Amino acid sequence: ETGVTQSPTHLIKTRGQQVTLRCSSQSGHNTVSWYQQALGQGPQFIFQYYREEENGRGNFPPRFSGLQFPNYSSELNVNALELDDSALYLCASSSGGVSGNTIYFGEGSWLTVV
């Protein structure tokens, strides 16, 4: 148990639709990151939020966006879904922004785009 919870665990969407994924970070952690993991691949960094501000972004288009709330929970929004967006989306929680502290992951949200 990492204390990082994600919802929903599984969902199916149609191409062109929009999706929102949610994450509650571990107690005491002020930093949330999102990763996309395609089948058979390692997770790829999408972006990080630190104290409600986007703190860094990977190589993902603007239709991937996020929010962090005052309680440090977070949302990942993906607009105009494409088939290639089908993946496991992992939320990660840590403290201290870009410090080297340990990053803890949730169980992920499995997204299928049809």
Add this chain to the structure above:
Amino acid sequence: AQKVTQAQTEISVVEKEDVTLDCVYETRDTTYYLFWYKQPPSGELVFLIRRNSFDEQNEISGRYSWNFQKSTSSFNFTITASQVVDSAVYFCALRQGGSEKLVFGKGTKLTVNP
């Protein structure tokens, strides 16, 4: 640029065998952090170990041990007396000092057969 290579895509062993998972990393930074995570079929990434670049001491935790060698840029993971419950995909990851993201290898799928 930073990169993590896990050359072993899949490994299959019989229970009680020892097994070593290889990890080679590339970074230009002198300050960085290395991690190992375990991913069972459920999807959650389970944190196993974090090591910073200034600490080359090897570590043992029960049946798990890690060998960090800066001279060869390697951070290998050994499971002694493997068990069926060790079956999972194992990821090695690198985080540069001051960076917001983890860079993952492609993972090694370990199957331990009874």
